[in-house]
Amino acid sequence: MPPKTGWDRFEWDNANKKNGNVQHLRDHGIEPDEAEECFFHDYDYWRDERRYDDVYLLDGRTSRGRRLCLVFQDKGNGLARIFTGWDLQPKRKKK
Numbered sequence: 001m002p003p004k005t006g007w008d009r010f011e012w013d014n015a016n017k018k019n020g021n022v023q024h025l026r027d028h029g030i031e032p033d034e035a036e037e038c039f040f041h042d043y044d045y046w047r048d049e050r051r052y053d054d055v056y057l058l059d060g061r062t063s064r065g066r067r068l069c070l071v072f073q074d075k076g077n078g079l080a081r082i083f084t085g086w087d088l089q090p091k092r093k094k095k
Contacts, residue, residue: 007039007072007080024084035070035082037062059088 012032013020022032038060045058048071058070067088073081 007074007078009077009079010036010039011075011079011081021081021083025082028084028086030068030085032082034062034066035068035085038068038070039080055083 010032012022015022017023025032025035038058041061041063043058043060045056047053048055048057051071052073054074056072056074058072059067060070061067067090068085069088070085071083073083075081
């Protein structure tokens, strides 16, 4: 697995590109800068077993505390391409 501090650059499509990664995130109510913030706070990540070896899932949080799950590709040399993401639901307390 890549080092946890390994991603500090991000690959984004033009914001107007139909089916691009920026538009896909926005379809889920996430702005690219929010997704990037998740890489600079505490997070957990693991390889996505359903995809190629360089694709991972990341559970993180934004600077405002929004919890997100992101799917991204490790493109090497600190570069990540985020494909999609969604809000994580707060964990329920057991009764």
